[in-house]
Amino acid sequence: MRRERFDKMNVVPFIDIVLVLLVIVLATATFVENRALKVDLPTASSKKSEEKKNIQIAVNKEGVYSYEKEVLGLDLIKERLMKLDPKKDLISLRMDKSSEFRYFVDIIDILKTKGFENISIITKQ
Template identity: 70%
Template sequence: MRRERFDKMNVVPFIDIVLVLLVIVLATASFVTNKTIKIDLPSASTKKEEDKKSIVIAINKEGKYFYNKEELPFDMIQARLNALDPKSDTVSLHTDKLTPFDYFVQVIDVMKAKGFENISIVTK
């Protein structure tokens, strides 16, 4: 049996595979959306890291309420807050600096009535 000498490597199949993988990545990456809430937080002189396990309630400048990035009406926010344990659950409140103060006070009133102990008001 005669062996042929290995002088060069055929890279065409490798290039084909790389191009197919590139097309797959580009096609799927365009469908992935980052679901974020556009809120311009007010500034503060003191800063503390936000607890990653906390429940996030956000209010944007149009007065729309969000519970963990899910837009809900205020009565649903109130129902979900009432279902939480005020002693162990941590709630982070994000409000846009242009949000009318009334929306902020409504959420705080619900948490105060329930007796929440772990509330953080997020600023930048």
């Protein structure tokens, strides 16, 4: 039995694989692009504006709390947070990196008690 010399490489199977992969990529790319539907909403006479508040709470390294750039105690912050809607309003926390962890826990405990869903912790890059 004689072996033939390997002079040429058959590239047809490789072309088939590349074409199948190209079809898969193109099919998934079109689904990702068409995910959002464009809808022209009708108008109504009884229009209710939905106000979403973005509340900024900051704590410095000494444990001084600030609610919307106003220095307040923890009890006043809790009182103001209890008046907000936990499903709509966004709470942004800014904590000093050298502040004690208990200040963070105090704010999170208040937010958890009320059931806030939209909480962000602001950091720098």
